Amino acid sequence: MRVALSVALAATATALGACSATSPDSGGGPPEPSEQGITLYSGRIPSAIGGAIDMYEAKADRDVQVRFGDTGDLAATLVEEGDNSPADVFFAQEPGAIGAVAARGLLAKLPRDVLDRVPPQYRDPEGGWVGITGRARCIAYGPDVSRSELPPSPLDLTGARWKGRVGWSPASDSLQQYVTALRLRYGDDVASDWLEGMVANDAVDYPDNVAIRDAIANGEIEVGLINHYYVAQAIAAEGPDYPVSVYFPPAGLGSLLLLASAGVLQSSDRKEEAFDFLRSLLSPESQRYFTSSSKEYPLAEGVKPDPTLTVPLSGIPAPRGNLNDITQIQATIELMQDAGAL
């Protein structure tokens, strides 16, 4: 009897909860759903975007409902939702995802002023998306390696000196984008040779960039190919004695900039508010927030990067060719699989 009663209570409570179309954000006070609120699908986790959202909500007095998730999953969801998507803005951490969404015509053309906030190489030529922040590929190295030993290009890491001492993460999107950039700049053969060389040189395979950084920190490997901001974040958290340092190889696209970009959905009913949100993300305050909290490069014109980023944006090659073209990424994956890297 008691069991039946408690089950009934639980069922009622759940039914009540389930019938509500949205559920208030737990932990904070339930926000008043505003008529003009917008919905954001974000591939960035709360701690990497929360501040920018707060700034926007305060300034525009509008509510932002965020669905956090893996960028790829969110893109697949947007594709599946099609015209029925409740999303207004999509913030992608990888170019392939937003490229795929754009290729299906799901993104609205952004207004001129939004696009012009960033230099032309950091936005979609078709006008569907705009880069918000950038992160640079780099070679991270540990205390047992001196800077002078590091090669000018990641392509040299296939040498005997580095056998078994390099960590990389073929499963991560950032490495895949690097390989795509290699292919577009130097051709498939160069990329393929490098991949096979790395495999033959016993490059250590890690699930993600964080694992590489940690592995360098405890001496498991000497160098690794990751994105710069993981190190910058660790230094900010642990202090300047953190044993891992960053080196931007000047050649071989070693410091390729990868973009985190955002776009507005064509299916959105609130495009104006969505454009406003993008403007806010590109505003100096938000850009300063991004660069100081996650140590990424701000892409908006005229914003200075965080002091810890010693190499200016101009010193980092922008991606050439279209990294967002999905067919490119597909070809990259196949190449990597053929080379035995994936």
Place this chain on the structure above:
Amino acid sequence: MTVVASAAPLRLSGLRKAYGEVPAVDGVELEVEAGSICALLGPSGCGKTTTLRLIAGLERPDAGEIEIGERTVNAPGRFVAPERRRIGMVFQDYALFPHLDVAGNVGYGLGRRPDRDRVAEVLALVGLEADARRPVHELSGGQQQRVALARALAPTPEVVLLDEPFSNLDAGLRDRLRQEIREILLNAGVTALFVTHDQAEALSIAETVAVMREGRVEQVGTPEEIYSRPASRWVASFLGEIEVVPGQAAEGRVECELGTFPAEQVEGPVDVLVRPESIAIGLNGPDGAAEAEVVNRRFFGHDQLVELRLRSGQVVRSRRLGFPAWHPGDHIRAWVDGPADVMPRDPVG
């Protein structure tokens, strides 16, 4: 004493049911009088339980009709669901509801809010009025069986079906309960059909016995009729020990080693079927008694089984009172002093 308002007669005609290739019930015909107790007797696999389940509506027949009183519950194109047949069922394993107590079980067939008086009445009928609130798993086998019966009787069914109701009980308990259940059923005045493979049970409880074999009813009759006038050799041997003595029939009489008997409508070589308890033995016998020699004797206290060799060499058994004590080698006379059945000698039998 509770009287059931409407005991109804039960009629089965042409009932057939097959599972795959094998016919379990193969053209069963049976009529049970309202208010009487009938036993469906047969060996394992003869189809008696299937017949019961067909009557209950738990299986659908392939052909045939079942009538309960005025109503036809089974006919080509007609099937009345079990819950509407007003039939009570008692299963071999009682099938009591483990989650309800005794009163809950008994009252289940009386609707959502069972009449407590009626429940008490029926429980008193089976002698369990003090146990109404007990959980069923605390009861002994005999008590569970009585609860099962009470449960079946409570909604005043027209017919009660019992499936081997005593086979789960200790031997000592069995006989006592047989009589009790018989009394209860007769008092309730309900039509009862029970299935059993135990011939002693069928003969002692039922008013009518239907003997089944391989899906068919071989013979229907009172216990005495079945026992002393079996319709076939098979029925005869199923119901008890028989002795088969060859003889010759002519002009209405048959002669065999154990004597002469009337024999209508048979001619030529016949078999005489006699029960051991109808074979009398003694130092002297009436005229025509056979000469015999005792081969073996087994003593059971209240009776004895004596094996004797007739002059032809055939060995027959006699089951009579335990005295006098015979010994192997005694020369005695043997004759028949009870019913004897005569059948044409059929090699297949």
Place this chain on the structure above:
Amino acid sequence: MEAGAGAFGDAAAPRGRRSSLLSRRRPPLVILLAGVAIGACVILPAAYLVIVVAGDLGPALDTALDSRTAGVVGRTLGLAAAVTATSIAIALPIAWLTVRTDLPGRRLWATLCTLPLVIPTYVGAYLFVAALGPNGLLRDALGVERLPSIYGFSGAWIVLTLFTYPLVLLPLRSALRRIDPQLEDAARAMGRGPFQTFRSVVMPQLWPALAAGGLLVALFVMSDFGAVSILRFDSFTQEIYISYKSSFDRTATAGLGIVLVVLMLALLWIGSRIRSARATHRLGPGPARPPRPYALGAWRWPALASCSALVLIALVLPVGVLVYWASQGISAGSTSLSLAAGLAANSLMTGIGAAIAGGLAALVIAVLVGRYPGPLTRTIERAGHAGYALPGIVVALALVFFATRAVPILYQTLAMLIFALSVHYLPLAIGPIGAALAQVSPRVEEAARGLGRGPTEVFRTVTAPLLRGGILAGAALVFVHAIKELPATLILAPIGFRTLATEIWNQTSYGFYEASAIPALILLLIAAPPLYLLSERGTVAS
């Protein structure tokens, strides 16, 4: 005494299995309709795959028939087989020790050995990397230079085994409790030693439970994504992930998904062959007296040592790492307990909702399969396994597809999420309910019919109350899995609806492992009581 033996004493009954005798028994309309409706729901993920593939057969076929796919299939099946084998190897002795011997504290051991199920495999994977990986805590604690590699096949094998073997342990314990010890006594009296007796008398009766539990483990391994991704094992789910992330081309991905469904059907078929070939007789309602516990004697010490080792590795180690991190986190001030309470409430709502929906749906399916077997009901049960074998992201995308087209009002509501999770985990609940149903004699239901109640009423007043233990056990299993689930939750939950699982993901995807410890510990705390109940009560016939 075997239920059903008396009613069909007829030797004519073929095969002695009741189900084959029930030709054309129609289930009551309500239950049949419910079953068909449920079947339609659970088939949605597979239907989605078929629809997508049908749209553009070419790429789907190319991917499916690619030689690389064959290699991945082989690897994944290999992993599934290995994990299943070791899960059985662990679960069988533990089940026997805790049910049939005089092991000291066996109820406690039973609970402890079942608890690893509460740990999500992705959490377990990163805990193991943390403990045993290059940066491992254990490495410092043990002071060694290098620990054996945790990545790849061996890592995935170990981690998946440790956190899924309880899926075999639960049905095994349940089956062991229902075995009649008299059979073993007879064997012993005939001169068979304990091992021989076990092998020749007990094992045949355990095959159905082994097959059922093993199947759940195998399908779980095939659908797992989080653990194999962290441990860098290229399994089928990784292929699917790479496929749709590289091209966002649904057709190729759907092609792979269909391969997965075909594999699952093959596994199901194998499982049912094992069950029907080996099920020598149905277990009765339980022995009249509880079996005498087998005296371990000096073997007690090795037994205790093994149990301790297992609990240490599968439970103490992961929880220990979490507690350690939580303490770091609290002292560094980076975790908020009030936030955690809100997350816990959401997780509870999700879990309870899925448990109720899944439990009820499984009840209908179990009754249909157990009482009214036939081609239609078997198909529905098999279809249900499709939702379980497919990765959560595919289930989620399938529902996105259908919901946005058919019922947009329900899209991204908690109701839809609960629906998705119950579809995903339905097969887990069918097992315990089916086992409980097997113990309810059909005679009891027939008696109720004879007493004037229709089939639906009989179900309500007699069958369902007797199944209560099984229903609770099934619901508990669904609950534990639903609160651990991640990809579907991220996609389908209402916006802003954060659960413990999503919070763990938030923290770990940027490497903030310490911050993930408190939500992870709360998750374990919430999941533990139902699992304890499962282990204790769910195995006893109600």
